[in-house]
Amino acid sequence: MSDEFEPRTERARLAVAGARSATMAALHDRPTGEAVRSLIFQALIMFAVSIALIGLAALLIDAFVEGEGSLSLNLLTEPTSRDADNAGFRTAILGSLWLIGGVVLLVVPLGVGAAIYLEEYANRERWWNRLIELNIQNLAGVPSIVYGILGLAFIVRGPLDLGFVLAAGSMTLALLVLPTVIIAAREAIRAVPPSIREGSMALGATQWQTVRHQVLPAAVPGILTGVILAISRAFGEAAPLLLLGAATFVTADPSDPFSGDFTALPVLIFEQAKQAQSELRELAAAGIIVMLAVLLAMNSFAIWLRNRYEQRW
Amino acid sequence: MEARDIGVSSPVGLSSRLEAPSRRWGEKAIFAALAVCAALSVITTTAIVISLLGPAFGFFQEVSPGDFFLKSEWAPAQELFGVLPLVLGTLSVVLWGLLFAIPIGLGAAIYLSEYAGPRVRKIVKPVLEVLAGIPTVAIGFFGVSLVTPLLQDIWPGEFLGGPPGFFNAGAAALCVGLMIVPIISSISDDAMRSVPAGLREGAYALGAGKMRVALRVVFPAALSGTVASIVLAFSRAVGETMIVILVAGNTPNLTLNPVEPIQAMTAYIGVTATGDIATGTIEYDTVFAVGALLFVITLVANLISIRLVRRYREAYE
Numbered sequence: 001m002s003d004e005f006e007p008r009t010e011r012a013r014l015a016v017a018g019a020r021s022a023t024m025a026a027l028h029d030r031p032t033g034e035a036v037r038s039l040i041f042q043a044l045i046m047f048a049v050s051i052a053l054i055g056l057a058a059l060l061i062d063a064f065v066e067g068e069g070s071l072s073l074n075l076l077t078e079p080t081s082r083d084a085d086n087a088g089f090r091t092a093i094l095g096s097l098w099l100i101g102g103v104v105l106l107v108v109p110l111g112v113g114a115a116i117y118l119e120e121y122a123n124r125e126r127w128w129n130r131l132i133e134l135n136i137q138n139l140a141g142v143p144s145i146v147y148g149i150l151g152l153a154f155i156v157r158g159p160l161d162l163g164f165v166l167a168a169g170s171m172t173l174a175l176l177v178l179p180t181v182i183i184a185a186r187e188a189i190r191a192v193p194p195s196i197r198e199g200s201m202a203l204g205a206t207q208w209q210t211v212r213h214q215v216l217p218a219a220v221p222g223i224l225t226g227v228i229l230a231i232s233r234a235f236g237e238a239a240p241l242l243l244l245g246a247a248t249f250v251t252a253d254p255s256d257p258f259s260g261d262f263t264a265l266p267v268l269i270f271e272q273a274k275q276a277q278s279e280l281r282e283l284a285a286a287g288i289i290v291m292l293a294v295l296l297a298m299n300s301f302a303i304w305l306r307n308r309y310e311q312r313w
Numbered sequence: 314m315e316a317r318d319i320g321v322s323s324p325v326g327l328s329s330r331l332e333a334p335s336r337r338w339g340e341k342a343i344f345a346a347l348a349v350c351a352a353l354s355v356i357t358t359t360a361i362v363i364s365l366l367g368p369a370f371g372f373f374q375e376v377s378p379g380d381f382f383l384k385s386e387w388a389p390a391q392e393l394f395g396v397l398p399l400v401l402g403t404l405s406v407v408l409w410g411l412l413f414a415i416p417i418g419l420g421a422a423i424y425l426s427e428y429a430g431p432r433v434r435k436i437v438k439p440v441l442e443v444l445a446g447i448p449t450v451a452i453g454f455f456g457v458s459l460v461t462p463l464l465q466d467i468w469p470g471e472f473l474g475g476p477p478g479f480f481n482a483g484a485a486a487l488c489v490g491l492m493i494v495p496i497i498s499s500i501s502d503d504a505m506r507s508v509p510a511g512l513r514e515g516a517y518a519l520g521a522g523k524m525r526v527a528l529r530v531v532f533p534a535a536l537s538g539t540v541a542s543i544v545l546a547f548s549r550a551v552g553e554t555m556i557v558i559l560v561a562g563n564t565p566n567l568t569l570n571p572v573e574p575i576q577a578m579t580a581y582i583g584v585t586a587t588g589d590i591a592t593g594t595i596e597y598d599t600v601f602a603v604g605a606l607l608f609v610i611t612l613v614a615n616l617i618s619i620r621l622v623r624r625y626r627e628a629y630e
Binding site for chain 1: 349352360361368416420423424425437443446457458495525548549552553555586607608612615616618
């Protein structure tokens with residue numbers, strides 16, 4: 001760049017050279033201290049990231065190393081047993097699947113319904129709609145064990161009085177993950193451009209017809225992703241189930257949501273992890289591997305779904 | 314006014330023909346059903362409050378609130394109802410956990426938003442978020458089987474009164490810290506990325522280096538989002554149950570020392586309110602009193618973080 005400018009006079013040449021050297025000095029001769037500090041800082045934040053990544057890797061490797069000895073298909077096909085050699089997770093896995101099935105049945109209509117209401121119908125100027133929104137955001141942060149207390153006081157006993165049954169667990173877990181589903185479904189619905197709605201309304205469709213035939217089909221992938229994420233949270237949640245009578249030693253497969261004596265995978269793992277006795281510990285680690293494998297499968301499916309059906313408007 | 318006179322058909326007639334031929338009760342019923350779905354969240358909160366307050370009220374008729382909040386011994390079997398050891402147990406895990414998670418989470422956030430290229434970011438951020446999705450039972454098992462033994466091995470002699478025992482708050486804090494790192498890093502990263510590029514470019518134009526821009530421009534500009542992420546992480550850590558039961562033990566203990574075993578509020582609820590507890594006993598009511606305290610603490614934290622997140626959204630979006 002500097003080549004293009006030819007100073008006419010000696011005086012101008014001197015002035016340009018002076019200005020250039022001053023600028024260059026200011027740009028390049030930064031105090032060396034700052035350069036060093038900047039490098040140290042970069043090293044520190046990369047160290048922070050690696051600590052978190054190493055923690056995750058250590059967790060996975062640890063579960064694998066501890067549980068490797070017990071990994072076999074028996075884990076999936078055998079029921080719980082006092083004899084650690086023959087014990088498996090069949091009853092617990094089936095219990096978890098039943099629980100999750102109930103959660104899906106409840107959470108999909110309720111969560112999507114609430115999201116449609118908030119995005120398509122609610123007037124944000126009204127205080128009650130703002131209250132509902134704030135409420136959902138807060139519910140997303142209520143500790144899971146408090147939902148356990150709610151389930152114990154309202155569903156197991158109290159008004160619903162179902163007793164310690166699988167359905168009570170499903171309902172409590174559904175309430176626990178409902179805010180997650182609502183928030184995800186709202187984002188998916190919001191991502192559908194207004195022009196789609198306007199086009200539908202202009203053709204004479206009612207508001208519900210517009211929602212039902214235009215907005216919802218376009219939002220399905222986003223909603224499904226949110227539902228799967230919510231399910232994976234419910235799948236790994238043990239704390240509320242402790243309060244709802246998820247037993248630890250159940251050898252019979254669940255057969256009916258309103259019968260007692262159910263268990264779930266994370267609850268059984270918790271029970272085994274509590275025992276220092278090494279064979280049960282190994283079994284707990286193997287259970288964790290099974291649980292993480294199921295979660296990995298669910299999350300991969302969610303990611304695949306998002307990539308497959310993601311729409312750009 | 315004049316338009317009405319020159320109109321081909323009267324506007325009154327037009328609007329009456331545009332009106333729906335029926336009253337559309339179906340639409341109204343659907344609206345009502347959807348509103349009920351949304352109202353369910355309010356019902357849930359109300360139910361939580363009622364289910365906590367009822368028994369907690371009964372509890373405070375038996376035990377004076379002064380004893381509950383100020384006495385320093387918790388042993389319901391011996392009728393000692395000072396909740397401080399449980400609160401301090403929770404605080405011990407949460408504070409040590411935050412001490413671990415805040416530098417790591419913020420470092421990761423600055424790295425992701427200011428240093429990492431788009432390709433690295435696209436891999437590292439979801440991988441970090443995997444940590445948030447791992448069931449806490451698994452993290453608790455990790456604590457018992459690896460973190461505690463590791464701490465015992467590397468503990469420097471008699472520091473803080475000797476190496477931690479099998480149950481200790483320190484290992485639980487590290488595990489809880491690991492769990493909340495992605496909350497801090499993800500939300501802070503979002504907040505930092507929503508700082509307008511113009512602010513950064515202005516600083517670069519004045520000759521600032523990358524570190525200076527990150528620490529003096531982006532970090533302060535994203536402060537409310539960052540604080541919100543930390544408050545949210547605090548709320549999560551306070552409510553965490555499985556890790557503290559498995560790793561920190563179940564001994565009420567009035568201490569912040571990380572080598573000591575403690576009992577957190579959530580752990581007390583988790584081990585006491587299992588299926589066979591009898592209704593109507595004072596022990597049953599303690600669960601609700603402790604639960605109500607837990608709910609209030611997390612409620613305050615959640616409201617603060619919601620408010621702060623809203624502020625950074627309003628400022629830059």
